[in-house]
Amino acid sequence: MRSIDYFDRGHDRAPGRAALIDAATGERFTFAEVKARTERIAVAMHAAGFSSQQPAALYGPNSAAIMIALLAIWRANGQWVPVNTRNAIDANAAYLNYVRCGWLFYHSSMAADVALLRARVPSLTQCICLDRAMDGDASLDDLVAGAPDADLPDFSDPFGAPHDVVGLFPTGGTTGPSKGVVVTNLGWGTMLETLGAAVDGRTDAPVSLVVAPITHAAGPVALGTLALGATQVILPGFDAPAVLRAIAEHRVTHMYLPPTALYGLLEAAEQALPDVSSLRVFILVGSPVSPEKLRRAVEVFGPCMCQAYGQVESPMITTWLPPETVSAAAAGDHPERLASCGRPTRSVQVAIMDDDGRLLPDGQRGEIVVRGVLVSKEYFELPAATAEARQFGWHHTGDVAYRDADGYYYIVDRKKDMVVTGGFNVFTAEVEAAITELAAVRECAVIGIPHDKWGEQVHAIVVAEGIDEQAVIAHARVRLGGVKAPKSVSFVDAIPRTAAGKMDKNALRAGYWRDGARMVN
Incomplete structure (x- = not known):
């Protein structure tokens, strides 16, 4: 099925049920209202020159309007281009240029950023402000x-248009712009069906909390529960x-957050814990x-905690650690599984x-490899x-990772030279390249070190004077923007090297990680 078909599945369960509640504005939209609104927006997009399978981006804080615009892009058979508003303008402009993005929906609070993007991205021919007319750009209304007054073309086929592209999702960059992961209806639908099988049937009145950025990852997760008829x-x-x-x-009843946000909730719960039952x-x-x-x-929130593992190229739910397993582990039944991704x-x-392409037995460490329809099609034009x-x-x-005898990973x-901080991927080569632009810096190595709130923080080890x-x-x-910039810097006389002459980052990281058994957070 097409991405928008999953929203319509939720609509058909209960058209009059609330689909979106915007906590900031108090706006409420039923499934029927959202469907009608997205149909009108999609018709308007095509009347204004939008083409099927054209890239379109969103730029703004979480809101019902952003969620509606995302659903409208999919209803118009567009390719969604996620844009992280916390990235530096140059990084976002580079990615929009790379995928030749033509449309951008934005909130008026981001107008200054959008003006900079428009100047750097010639392919942006249509910028629509979600909440009001802005500097010559039409409002969504x-x-x-x-x-x-027209109907949309039928963009599907007897197979659900499996090879049409849902989105061009950015990975973290290395020394250049991010790679675009081409996600098709086939892989996307597989993710949504798999997620639905994992989380459905636990309540007759599902309500999902959307907290993480819709423009980054929370949008896809919201669609997964919208398909179940859940209010967002x-x-x-x-x-x-x-x-x-x-x-x-x-x-x-349902929510998604990165572990770093969980840690913040646990701290807040020590001060005041309302009813989360x-x-x-x-x-x-x-x-x-x-x-x-x-x-x-588990003690604070009850037997609801679970964990999924995935990445943009094999999205979200490659492995699954269900609430029942987590709760049992927290109670002492296979407590080691609290460290598993399922x-x-x-x-x-x-x-x-292993590095030579041999599949390894239980207990041996090597790279996690994946195959199946969940895996994305390719990197865009790479x-x-x-x-x-x-x-x-x-x-x-x-x-x-390693796999135990019961199949848990x-x-x-x-293996990649990457830091995951607050749920965001930061490739260290990009940070090193920026720091070594400074004339005073002779050499730089960037690593991830433990951080109680963010899981890992970006740390730079620098050889420099003055x-x-x-x-x-x-x-x-x-x-680079606030996410990718180092949060701490240490200065050394020389960076250790391997026998091959490369920077020995394992040696650098070992000083910061307690026992070396697990050098990720």
Whole structure:
């Protein structure tokens, strides 16, 4: 099925049920209202020159309007281009240029950023402001008002248009722009069906809390529960006390957050814990979770905690650790499973592979590799990168793990030179390239080190003279944005090298990770 067909599945369950509740504005939209609104927007887009399978982006804080615009892009058979508003403008412009994005829906609070993007991205021919007319750009209401009274073409086929593209999802960049992961209806539908099988049937009145950025990852997760008929309560951003209050006020049953946000909730719960007994599914995705904090989360939030593992190229639910397993582990039944990311889901094969392409037995460490319809089609216009990621007939994740005798996977390290901080991927080569632009810096190595709130933080180890930590951080923040810039810097006389002359990052990281058994957080 097409992506929008999953929303329509939820609509058909109960058209009059609330689909979206915007906690900031108080707006409420039923499934029927959202369907009608997205149909009108999609018709208006095509009347204004939008083409089927054209890339379109969203830019703004969480809101019902952003969610409606995302659904409208899919209804118009567009390719969604996620844009992280926390990235530097240059990084976002580079990605929009790479995928030749033509349409951008934005909130007026982001107008200054959009002006910079428009100047840097010649392919942006249509910029629509969601909430009001802005600097010559039509508002969404203006766009819809000018649309003809017409029906949309049927963009599907007897097979559900499996090869049409749902989105061009960015990975973290290395020394250049991010690679675009081409996600088709086939892979996307597989993810949604797999997620639905994992979380459905736990309540007759599902309510899902949307806290993480819709423009990044929360949009896809919201669609997964919309397909089940779940009401989406949308918060503008993460604030731990506000999240706890929203759970109690709206009787939230389903939610998704990265582990770093969970840690903030646990801290806030020590001060005040409203009634969270409605929770049935609390999914952790984005990075490994601290086993001790996961045990504590079961105590605070009840038997709802679960974890999924995936990446853009094999999205979200490659492996699954269900609430029942987490709760049993927290109670002492196989407590080691609190450190696991679960077992493979029904639509993928998962294995452990060494550098020579040999599949490894239980207990041996190697790279997690995946195959199946969940795996994305390719990297956009990057055949060499696609071939590299698909060596030996499997998709390579870059994560190092082992499998136990019961089929549970345990991530212990990353093969890719990458830091996952607050659920965001940061490739260290990009940060190193920015820092070494400074004339005072002779050499730089960037690693991830443990952080109680973010899981990992970006740390730079620098060989330099005549420059201090704040100057290095400030330069990187301007070049890369707040997420990718290092949060700390240490200065050394020389960076250790391997026998091959490469920077020995394992040696650098070993000083920061407690026992070396698991160098991810």
